[in-house]
Amino acid sequence: MDPKAVRGLLEAVAAGITEVDQALEELKDLPFADLGFANVDHHRALRLGFPEVVFAPGKTAEQLVSIVVEIDRHKQVALATKLSPTQGIALTQAIPEVVYDPISRTAVLAREPIEQHGRGPICIITGGTGDIPIASEAAVTAEVFGNPVTKLYDVGVSGVHRLLSRRAVVDSASVVIVVAGMEGALASVVGGLVDKPVIAVPTSIGYGASFSGIAALLAMLNSCAAGVTVVNIDNGFGAAYAASLINRQGMVHAK
Numbered sequence: 001m002d003p004k005a006v007r008g009l010l011e012a013v014a015a016g017i018t019e020v021d022q023a024l025e026e027l028k029d030l031p032f033a034d035l036g037f038a039n040v041d042h043h044r045a046l047r048l049g050f051p052e053v054v055f056a057p058g059k060t061a062e063q064l065v066s067i068v069v070e071i072d073r074h075k076q077v078a079l080a081t082k083l084s085p086t087q088g089i090a091l092t093q094a095i096p097e098v099v100y101d102p103i104s105r106t107a108v109l110a111r112e113p114i115e116q117h118g119r120g121p122i123c124i125i126t127g128g129t130g131d132i133p134i135a136s137e138a139a140v141t142a143e144v145f146g147n148p149v150t151k152l153y154d155v156g157v158s159g160v161h162r163l164l165s166r167r168a169v170v171d172s173a174s175v176v177i178v179v180a181g182m183e184g185a186l187a188s189v190v191g192g193l194v195d196k197p198v199i200a201v202p203t204s205i206g207y208g209a210s211f212s213g214i215a216a217l218l219a220m221l222n223s224c225a226a227g228v229t230v231v232n233i234d235n236g237f238g239a240a241y242a243a244s245l246i247n248r249q250g251m252v253h254a255k
Helices: 003-016 021-026 043-050 061-075 085-094 129-144 167-171 186-191 208-221 236-248
Strands: 033-034 039-040 080-081 100-101 106-109 122-126 149-152 175-181 198-202 228-230
Touching: 003 080, 021 061, 021 198, 039 061, 043 122, 043 167, 043 198, 061 085, 061 106, 080 129, 085 122, 085 236, 106 129, 122 129, 122 167, 129 236, 149 167, 167 186, 175 236, 186 208, 186 228, 198 208, 198 236, 208 228
Parallel strands: 122 149, 122 175, 175 198, 198 228
Antiparallel strands: 033 039, 080 106, 100 106
């Protein structure tokens, strides 16, 4: 449950609309529900502001479906990441309302429109088209967490004029996520242009000497542009999570 849902339940009890026993039934699985193979953390949204997100690798289709159903049962938005095509198809067959995106490898189940909480847009920039799957994971995550998102794809340093021609989009953002493979230089370029947090995501895209993203990771960690923070290789979710926390700073949460 998120803070808004708990507040609504308590107000309903106080107003005599909801019986105490009914409220206890809704709260009985807090802080977590034991499914035997997983402990679903229903208390996470109360503690952190965002519900638990499901990391799909290593889970059977049946386990994945059960976890998403449990999250949905508590009226929280369910987000799963890094799904295989088999998992995505199984999830949509079991729960037709799930939106599965094979590009970002995400699945979302949202029964209600997602409220926006961020101070401004999170701008997601990629070096090349090959980086789009990881950028898309970041975009879906940021949107599920209530942020407006802008995108600038395929604007890498081999044609930096493509980025410079869209400076207005970058400048209007509150937080910037830069997703790049190869040598990872784009994060330093963007970090030297903007006066806002830049979160760099190295991707595993590149030739042999890129070492599946290690070259980009090391380049981003050694960026000469102050203010660039780096997450792990191909971790679009982690970048969007951090960007969402930054984007909420100073905001008054809906009650």
